[in-house]
Amino acid sequence: MAGTRYGAIAFSPGVAARQRAAGSITDYGRLRPPPGDDGDPDTLSGRLTRLIEATDSFFVATVPPDGWPYLQHRGGPAGFVRVPDPSTIVFPDYPGNQQYVTLGNLDANPRIALFFIDYPTRTRAKVFGRARIDDEHVQRRIVVAVEAVDINCRRNIPVKYGEESIRERVRLAREDRATP
Numbered sequence: 001m002a003g004t005r006y007g008a009i010a011f012s013p014g015v016a017a018r019q020r021a022a023g024s025i026t027d028y029g030r031l032r033p034p035p036g037d038d039g040d041p042d043t044l045s046g047r048l049t050r051l052i053e054a055t056d057s058f059f060v061a062t063v064p065p066d067g068w069p070y071l072q073h074r075g076g077p078a079g080f081v082r083v084p085d086p087s088t089i090v091f092p093d094y095p096g097n098q099q100y101v102t103l104g105n106l107d108a109n110p111r112i113a114l115f116f117i118d119y120p121t122r123t124r125a126k127v128f129g130r131a132r133i134d135d136e137h138v139q140r141r142i143v144v145a146v147e148a149v150d151i152n153c154r155r156n157i158p159v160k161y162g163e164e165s166i167r168e169r170v171r172l173a174r175e176d177r178a179t180p
Contacts (some may be wrong), residue, residue, distance in 0.1 A: 003033025005042050006148035009128050014108050042149040043086035048125055052081050052089060056162075060177040062105035062131075072102055086146075089114065089127065093140040102142075106131050112144055119160035126150045 011019070011032040019025040033039045045053070052058075057075045064070060074091060081091045093103065106112065114127040130142040161169070 002037050003037060004031045004148070005039035006035050006128070006150045007031030008038040009148050010150070017082055041087065044083055044146060044149060048149065048151065049086070051123060051125060052083055052116055054078055054139050055081055055116055055118070059115040060102060061115070063109050064120050065108050066103045070101055070105055089129065089144040089146060090141055093133070093142055103133060106133055106142070114144065117157065119157065120165065122154040122157040122159060123151065124157060132176045
């Protein structure tokens, strides 16, 4: 298998050294392309698109010029994140605490990482991309050009259900009991 864009971004020489020491290089080393080959940008699968567009919560990481990573939670009604095509993710920049850390970081460095997790299915997805801020709409948006994607290990993800999901399960259980 050829190296991947995800491997080019995530698996630095230091990461490869740790993988080699732990013995996981045989699994993950194949994802790292040869030096000078960053691989082609990934695209979002239909499954991942559905997960992203159904989310009501995700995390976004940016990097300021001084190099300290910044992580922030973003939330909204299910469907507030859109995938207009397999290479693009768009989400609104809802007003928050007025610190503008994410926006300021993106002004200096467009690199962004998004972390989506679906607790009921124990699925997590990491997306690396390059973002631009779109101020042309009434609601400011962040538009992400997807660079790399990884859906991986379910281990250690607890199963959690949202309030609406629990209500529906209780309703169905009551309906089953009421049916002779």
